[in-house]
Amino acid sequence: MARRYWLMKSEPSEVSIDDLAHAPAQTVPWFGVRNYQARNFMRDEMRIGDGVLFYHSSCPQPGIAGTAEVVSAAYPDATQFDPKSPYFDPKSTPQAPRWVNVDVKLRTRERLIGLDELRAEPKLAQMRVLQRGNRLSITPVTSAQWHTICERLWGRSA
């Protein structure tokens, strides 16, 4: 199957790309997704080796901060079972977990590409993250969009 590409949002106050860089094996579980559409992307469509655009959201400089890679299949998100976690879900049980996550490994840290710069690139006009009202924390990215960002905006080979 062809490799796919994704944009994944994280609030840097929770997990920034620098946090990812300093994590063991530069890998973290993408915990805390509590939206069915985003969950289904992880559960049903992500494959090991898929490319990830790491996006910083809800922060002074929102934008794409680098690239990462999907390095596991989806498995139950541990935070849903932890009563002390803000992501605790009392309706979820280990026998019937409701939420899953994949593991994501850092590939490259890059110059931050802000929303204004993304919007200025006509080839990216269709990106989900730029659409009005978009809130989904995981969105598919086309290979054309991926290559435009890596090659044109970062000036590196994808």
Added chain:
DNA sequence: GCCAACGTTGGC
């Protein structure tokens, strides 16, 4: 802090 957009909940 504002507010538009959207997802979820729950009464009916």
Added chain:
DNA sequence: GCCAACGTTGGC
């Protein structure tokens, strides 16, 4: 199954 109310997201 409808839909109003409510909660959350996230840029500004």
